[in-house]
Amino acid sequence: MGAEGTPVGRRVVLGMLGLGALGVLAGRPVANALAALGRHVPSGLSGVVPGAQGFRFYTVTDEPTVAPGDYRLSVTGLVDHPGELDLRSLAALPQTRLVRDFQCVTGWRVPDVPWTGVLLSDLLDHVGVSDGATAVTFRSFDGVYTESLTMDQARRPDVLVATHMLGAPVTRAHGGPVRLYVAPMYGYKSLKWLGEITVTNHIDAGYWELRGYDVDAWVGSSNGRGDAPV
């Protein structure tokens, strides 16, 4: 599979649900696992309903919410100036616009998506990265989803802390008010509901990577897929 616009197959959806269930079963009594699976089924099914512009909405938790005025992005770890950035502080940093495809590892791809926000590299310069830092870890304010990038990947000119996509503020369903957009990698790297950035000296395998996906998630050369690069 893998052509543009290919619907997510039943096998893939069941496969993803299965992976989620396995992760839960590994650590908890079966009754809890079944309850958890029940909670996750609606998210899995909503993932096969086409969203705006060809996106599908994916989440492994209930969608978290925060009022824009209460939003804070915490930046910690190996940085010179740890602290919290609100939406106003993010808007005051240099803004970058990218128009690039979005490709999910399950097969769907949305062409030519406009994204705007702060280059992660500019944000890292703003807080100052300490000597010895080699990686960056991200956590969503849903508290569950995590991702990471090497410092070289994080410094790329196509990795964005996005406040806008599709010409409007990032919606709650798409991870608003702030999400990551890692253009050259599969969608699971583009963490939604970004709450915390930690500069570190090691790679932390992310949510889906602990469940079998490649940590280096390049579109076209990872996860055994033959997609065209983004």
Ligand SMILES: Nc1nc2c(c(=O)[nH]1)N[C@H]1C(S)=C(S)[C@@H](COP(=O)(O)O)O[C@H]1N2
């Ligand atoms: N917090 C969080 N971020 C996430 C996910 C998630 O479940 N939770 N799913 C990822 C996956 S697998 C994809 S393909 C994209 C989907 O983005 P969308 O829901 O805006 O289409 O979000 C990524 N970021």
Ligand SMILES: [Mo]
């Ligand atoms: Mo995905």
